[in-house]
Amino acid sequence: TPRVFSGVKPSGGLQLGNYLGAIKRFVDMQGQDYEAIFCVVDLHAITVWQDPKELKDATREVTAGYLASGIDPAQSVLFNQSQVPAHAELAWLFNCVARVGWMNRMTQFKDKAGKNAEKVSLGLYAYPALMAADILLYHATHVPVGEDQKQHVELTRDIAAKFNHDYGAEGFFPLPEPIIEGPATRVMNLRDGSKKMSKSGESDMERINMTDDADTIAKKFKKARTDPEPLPDTLEGLKGRPEARNLVDIYAGLSETTPEAVITEFAGAGWGTFKPALADLAVAKLGPISEEMARLMNDKAEIDRVLAQGAERAEAIAQPILDQTYDIMGFLRSR
Ligand code: ATP
Numbered sequence: 001t002p003r004v005f006s007g008v009k010p011s012g013g014l015q016l017g018n019y020l021g022a023i024k025r026f027v028d029m030q031g032q033d034y035e036a037i038f039c040v041v042d043l044h045a046i047t048v049w050q051d052p053k054e055l056k057d058a059t060r061e062v063t064a065g066y067l068a069s070g071i072d073p074a075q076s077v078l079f080n081q082s083q084v085p086a087h088a089e090l091a092w093l094f095n096c097v098a099r100v101g102w103m104n105r106m107t108q109f110k111d112k113a114g115k116n117a118e119k120v121s122l123g124l125y126a127y128p129a130l131m132a133a134d135i136l137l138y139h140a141t142h143v144p145v146g147e148d149q150k151q152h153v154e155l156t157r158d159i160a161a162k163f164n165h166d167y168g169a170e171g172f173f174p175l176p177e178p179i180i181e182g183p184a185t186r187v188m189n190l191r192d193g194s195k196k197m198s199k200s201g202e203s204d205m206e207r208i209n210m211t212d213d214a215d216t217i218a219k220k221f222k223k224a225r226t227d228p229e230p231l232p233d234t235l236e237g238l239k240g241r242p243e244a245r246n247l248v249d250i251y252a253g254l255s256e257t258t259p260e261a262v263i264t265e266f267a268g269a270g271w272g273t274f275k276p277a278l279a280d281l282a283v284a285k286l287g288p289i290s291e292e293m294a295r296l297m298n299d300k301a302e303i304d305r306v307l308a309q310g311a312e313r314a315e316a317i318a319q320p321i322l323d324q325t326y327d328i329m330g331f332l333r334s335r
Pocket residue numbers: 007008009010011012015017018020021022144145146147148149184185186187188196197198199200201
């Protein structure tokens with residue numbers, strides 16, 4: 001059976017893009033013919049500073065987000081990355097397979113480093129090799145992600161292909177396929193339609209957090225930047241209107257329909273009509289999830305237990321693949 005791997009960083013509270021572009025998609029795939037492994041990628045989080053006093057709870061909160069959204073730890077493997085040391089080990093091996101020139105082409109690094117490229121961590125630069133390790137450690141074949149991660153999955157394929165070729169191990173690592181589907185694969189920042197919504201974005205007003213209450217959600221959509229035109233009656237009419245398009249896509253993602261259907265329903269509507277409808281929809285969909293997250297966070301020991309069990313299952317798959325990798329590369333392993 002095909003095997004799915006994906007992850008979310010505990011680098012802050014979950015935002016609507018994480019839900020629509022990633023976690024909701026994982027839940028949809030869970031019922032299909034896949035073996036699924038979902039990870040809280042804490043080693044990735046520290047590529048930028050994380051307060052040690054907050055990292056544990058951030059890890060638990062992402063776990064609670066997975067569980068509250070419908071990931072079933074009996075059906076899928078759910079764990080945090082740092083509890084399976086094989087991720088860090090394979091990442092080192094891949095650091096020696098990946099080329100500096102490949103890393104230099106990663107647009108996310110350029111975005112995140114900005115003008116400060118000399119001052120960011122070496123980990124932020126090497127991050128895509130760790131991500132390749134996360135995926136290939138399980139011989140995963142499918143990687144559901146948001147649009148922003150497409151380039152990193154392509155790099156994963158390049159690393160797999162180069163490893164297989166250089167070590168004469170044709171077919172050892174599969175070349176995984178990114179799965180980027182649905183109407184909300186790139187949810188945009190509510191204040192700037194040219195940037196994606198992110199957990200780590202500067203202002204809280206630019207994103208909807210999974211844990212925002214009803215009033216906050218309504219306020220954020222009300223203040224979301226748009227042009228003054230009403231909604232058009234065809235999708236074509238949204239060309240060149242990124243903020244309007246984003247709100248339509250969010251509505252489609254939350255209501256599990258298409259942007260076309262949303263436009264048909266709201267043709268000619270002004271923002272005074274559409275924004276409150278969108279806020280009501282978001283509250284109806286996110287409210288029960290954030291309530292369940294809060295309930296789960298009351299029992300941290302239970303979350304920790306779920307992660308420990310998941311880590312054991314993950315390691316049982318990962319360790320033999322790591323051992324084979326060491327063997328293929330010629331390492332002496334006498335115990
Ligand atoms: P950070 O700002 O710390 O990078 P993030 O919000 O980008 O946080 P990640 O943990 O990097 O979240 O990404 C987790 C998953 O969510 C990935 O599959 C990513 O593609 C997806 N994702 C993140 N932001 C969006 C978005 N705005 N729209 C759709 N998918 C998204």
